[in-house]
């Protein structure tokens with residue numbers, strides 16, 4: 114039977130990168146997506162912005178919503194200090210199976226916990242199930258119509274603290290208008306837009322960085 118795009122992406126990682134070398138995994142995925150098949154990874158341009166936000170923050174507790182093949186998981190986890198933890202939620206079991214192998218190939222499995230399921234189901238269980246008090250950094254890259262409800266859910270579950278940073282992908286393309294309106298107008302957030310491009314294309318897209326003020 115025909116392979117899937119995530120399966121072909123994994124093969125490209127195993128063929129063109131070095132096990133245990135996260136940077137080579139990132140480069141192999143970017144090369145595959147730019148020259149073989151487009152895929153919805155955050156990509157190299159927005160990825161560099163993601164890197165700078167994570168490096169500046171040095172977060173201990175990270176939540177990623179939407180793993181896909183693990184590209185942004187690897188980008189974030191490779192920058193985390195020893196002892197820091199990244200929990201990443203993936204709804205699609207096939208994507209999760211590929212992402213686990215990409216994360217393991219990069220040698221980052223000790224920093225990453227991949228959980229299969231829907232954000233709306235798992236966010237309320239973070240405290241009791243993972244012993245998480247609050248998150249320092251959240252990367253939103255899942256269903257675009259879940260960014261706003263899940264942000265409100267994280268607020269209600271007490272998972273955000275003064276200074277927690279939310280970074281949202283795709284705020285222009287595909288777009289998250291209700292989320293943008295909320296974080297840009299709410300007195301509980303200080304928000305700013307990083308203009309960029311949709312991964313591997315010339316179309317405009319960008320990341321919205323929002324600091325929770327408590």
Ligand SMILES: Nc1ncc2ncn(CCCCCNC(=O)c3cc(-c4ccc(F)cc4)cc(O)c3O)c2n1
Pocket residue numbers: 153154155178179180181202203204205230231232233254255256257259282283286287311312
């Ligand atoms: N609730 C819940 N909980 C947990 C979950 N885990 C996964 N999901 C479902 C996520 C499904 C993938 C989400 N990502 C995107 O849809 C996406 C799309 C584009 C794009 C596509 C076509 C174009 F022409 C232009 C742009 C580009 C991007 O960078 C994107 O990130 C979950 N949902």
Ligand SMILES: [Mg+2]
Pocket residue numbers: 153154155254282283
């Ligand atoms: Mg995205």
